[in-house]
Amino acid sequence: MRKLLNTLYVTTPEAYLTKDGENVVIRVKDKDIFRIPVLNIEGIVTFGYMGASPALIKMCAERNVGLCFLSANGQFQGRVSGPIKGNVLLRRIQYRIADDTNKSLEISRLFIAGKIANSRTVIDRFKRDHISSNEQLSLFLSVSDKLKRSKNQALVAESSDALRGIEGEAATTYFSVFNQMIISQCEDFPFSGRNRRPPKDKVNALLSFVYTLLNHEVQSALETVGLDPYVGFLHTDRPGRASLALDMMEELRAYLADRLVLSLINRKQISGKGFVEHGDNGIVMDEDVRKEVLLAWQKRKRETIIHPYLNESVPIGLIPYIQAMLLARFLRNDLDNYPVFLMK
Template sequence: MLILNADSSSWFLVFATNNQQRRTVNDELNDGGLDNVLRKLLNVLYVTSPEAYLGKEGETVLILLNDEVKLRIPIHNLEGIVCFGYTGASPALMHLCAERGVALSFLAESGKFLARVSGRVNGNVLLRRRQYRQADSPEEALQLAKGFILGKIFNCRCVLQRFLRDHEQRGDPPMVQEGVKALTIQLQKTANSRHLDMLRGVEGEGARVYYGVFDHLILEVKDIFTFTGRSRRPPLDAVNALLSFLYTLLAHDCTAALETVGLDPQVGFLHRERPGRPSLALDLMEELRPYLVDRFVVSLINTRQIGATGFVTKESGGVLMTDEVRKNVITAWQKRKQEEVMHPFLGEKIPVGLIPYAQALLLARHLRGDLEAYPPFLMK
């Protein structure tokens, strides 16, 4: 059962579950659930050159430039392939990726999603039928959507609280403290939401509060990395360019994770369904964005891991990363995914890159009836 408790200073989440449920989930993680995924968490191949062409030779992926093979990598070493620009791929490679369950995605240079190649739907048909029935039930969908948004607002608040602990004498602590207080109120409103539209309004207000103080978390190179609010399609500043780019990579990982456990990434509980929209992947992303992306972007900027000159402003006003910055960000992103973190619900250390898979598996266990409530990932 999902419970929201309060004390005099803050709201916090408690997930009541019995030890048998926890053991069952941990056993699945260790005995084939995430263990199979862990073997796949070797590489996501990012192809950043628009002149590249992807081909196939037996069980090997080829990267060609001007008809010359530049890279060979066995398909079993890959979790996914993400191509930026107008990279081409042979039908034979698309078939191989679909057959081996390797996600093949095509993105514009800005990070905007273009297309994705996927194979046959895998997983238990009874699980997917349960997913569809629960998505069609406003009451049941609301309970799951609350979990995603409680996790999101809780983690947004943790991002601000951690900044206050680490940088007490820098930035604008009073403004950030006001953001923490406002997000605490939004947590209570989330728990009290009676229907999905009300919950979506609470989520929107929480995002407005959070992004309203996000600029205060950025301490370095403020003449370039200034954040005045969230902007998309196109991003209008360097910070938004980083956020949008990494949110797209996270969406790719969440989609692959949901498909791995047998869920349909198109059918969500919070985000409305649209043709071609991975609504459930977007649902799952909500709780993960503050921890996996937002903190990462702030760290990249404040530790000067990316250069201030690596962004280009187009005539439309949109801001894009240069190839060099994009490669540096991808390298740091992949390195971050290899780090280990203690999962707050499972009580075990897992690689950061497996968090979307762990959450997808917990969601599937809840839909099967093995967990009373879905436990979102909560930052410590």
């Protein structure tokens, strides 16, 4: 099993990344403020960075350390990776399946059914642990039933367009009660529905930010096992879009991202005061909130669970890699079906 290494998050806007021997060095105003051996990290994510030296970029590419650049508010800007070293036979299989409408649809059904099932589990857990009034119980039971029907519909969708319609309707249903799962700081974190580009409220800003972190993890995992993250089965090809990463993210959003956002708010780990309106960028978090979210994200990745398919104890941070590995095995016909990740 792959070893879980750290991701280095650089949040200081004036930071410059450079190399010293086998170390990654963060420099601010010509002063070294942090260094870490490159062997101890698997990725670097920067926010509003000033720059990175060619030597540092070369070392990251050679050591397979993903280097991802985000704007100060978490919008994806670019990614640097080394030469493609994946199994060419595996990628050729991936491309052939991506061009086969029926085979692509079979895999896409599993991604979306998994997403809906995990969203339903979030609803059911909240219903079990926090609901006392009959009115609210009735609402959550209704949402859970709708999501169950949507999951069953996804498994038999007759086209990708039909599947996208089912996914969209299920997402609307799920997010219709997301506001009610915020049981602390309710006035500071109102939520009336999912929106993005730009996020119009604090909850959407958090969701978009954590989804960006998840996308980085999934894309790195796919590259590690030899798959092409830019050729997907449900998300259509578009220059610069990691379509397969977006496909695989679907089954992981509720467990790895949505639950983290709810916990940060409900446990008062972040405050509504740490958000500002930023013109065309919508609502963005300040540096303190961003650091708190990143700390919580890293801590969550170190927690362990029993993987539902492998039946082994694994760090949560390895779930994207495990699912990418299982997808690769399925594409090679080593598995009869792709075992989508399902929350328990």
